[in-house]
Amino acid sequence: MEKIHIRDSIYDEIPVYREIEEPVINKWEIQRLRYIKQLQLTYLVYPTALHTRFDHSLGVMHIASEFLEHVLDNADNIDILKKPAELEVVSDNVFRLFNRVVARLAGLLHDIGHGPLGHLFDEYIVPNILKNKLDVLDKKCFSHEVISFLIYWHRLRDDIKKILEKIDVFKRFTDVLIEWLDQIMIPICWDRDTGKSIYHDEFKVNTSGYGYFIRMIVRDYLYPADLLDYLIRDSKFTGTIELGFINRLRLMRYTKPISYDQVIDKIPSTGKNPPTPILMVLDEKALGDLIRYLDARKLMYENVYLHKAIKAFDWSAIKILSEDEVWYHIGFNKDLLIKAIEKPRDSSIVNAFLDEYLDLTDHVLLKIRDLVKRNNIKNEVVKEHVKALFDYRKPLYKSIHSELIPATPHLLENSRISTRIYEFEEELRKTIVDKINSPDLYEQIIVGIEQIQIYPGTAWNIQGPSVYTTIDGSIRVYTIEDFSEKYHISNIGIIRLYIDRSLIEPQRRRFINELMKVFINEVKDNSENRKKLEELIGIITISTITM
DSSP: OOEEEEEETTTEEEEEETTTHHHHHTSHHHHGGGGSBTTTTGGGTSTTOOOBHHHHHHHHHHHHHHHHHHHHHTOSOTHHHHTTTTOTTSOHHHHHHHHHHHHHHHHHHTTTTOOTTTHHIIIIIHHHHTGGGHHHHHHTTOSHHHHHHHHIIIIIHHHHHHHHHTSHHHHTTHHHHHHHHHHHHSOOOBOTTTOOBHHHHHHTOOSSSTHHHHHHHHTSSSSOHHHHHHHHHHHHHTTOTTTSOOOHHHHHHTEEEEEGGGTGGGSOOOSOOOSSSEEEEEEGGGHHHHHHHHHHHHHHIIIIITOHHHHHHHHHHHHHHTOHHHHHHHTOOHHHHHHHHHOTTOHHHHHHHHHHHTTOOTTHHHHHHHHHHTTOOOOHHHHHHHIIIIISOOOSEEEEEEEEEEEOOEEOTTOOHHHHHHHHHHHHHHHHHHHHTOGGGGGGEEEEEEEEOSSOGGGGTTTOSEEEEEETTEEEEEEHHHHHHHTTOOEEEEEEEEEEGGGOOGGGHHHHHHHHHHHHIIIIIOHHHHHHHHHHHHEEOOOSOOO
């Protein structure tokens, strides 16, 4: 098939299949990602962090293809893959092509559901503007992953199918390839009452199949294409190359597919089989590269993604975009979002929502600034935060002290970690206010607990919570706890005290020092609080949401 080549600052060139990928790339659903920055407001601290979700999506498409080729090359016999895929009838080369095309399309599509300001939108802004519908958002596992799937299903799936059907080599097998793509794109969301996977049940997508093997390559694995690209790309564009340095080639080259039957007797019984009979193991020759990769991810979170000033700017953006008045002027009907989540198969409802949603990009912030300048927005809180972002680039809150707390990783499923962290943040905040004996202070300070999980939460979605390695042909299976202990791996927590910038005056230095003293006592010296923090920070969760 004919290829064109796109220049890229990370890989020099990214090949694109002209017949399959170019028409998909040219659709607005993909082009829109040019206007959503990969790292939200990070450019306010790291000025060159202006790369976009579009750049990243092309990169994931490219790396997924490379990764897959290495894994297929490492198979003892390609038939261990062809058999579960039920494609023994095709040649090895055609089978490889099928895998490559699906993995590349999945990489291209994996982030299409992101809203303005990326993760801030689905993690904070949507819950704030839909507080009366938190039960629905929670039950339906709302995130950009859900919206990605709705865009794929209602806007792109049929077009992709038609594209594949026009090409002779795919014609007979288009339904198989689309089924794989469905299995990669669908959100994993378990109904707590019935135990069924909500979206699989709603859209009649099988909960097991060969597509879940490719899903690991793209997004749900310890080191999938998604993470391999964003660590390298983000570190380059923030100027922190030394922090995000990884050897992606060795990780890919030493990853091998195996049959689930080869390890079934080594895995603790959970009552659940993985959704694919093909798992992946890492040769221990590359264990050093895996440890370096995990460390790079931790360093990027500590120094870039969770930078103290970036978090403070994030709060301003969240405050701005959590006001109903703002959305009224932007022209987005938030009720359509809930209707689409409640009835995701209803094309008329979902398309009405997508008609509005797909017009939302990071440019909404500039539109809001213009509305504030014209005095169309009257909300004083919004005005102050808009000034903080655009007029003097100083967040309204400033970090005055932080503590770094390491903790031993331990798996705790269904832990609702974000809720528990928020509750403890509020508990510490109230305690500090009480000890300072200044009730007015409550609105002027923020306690932030940032948990850095050493392992990606999506690492365990397919293979389960175990690390698989191989040495001299022998397969080893580690629990998360055992692997962490053996290789001295820990989670990290950053606990910060922020105060309203207006409080930072020379004449109030004694008050600020007293505030810091109380904070340090509660976080560092109070043994009960310290124990709670270490327990919270050490939690490893299973998450369906990718970066």
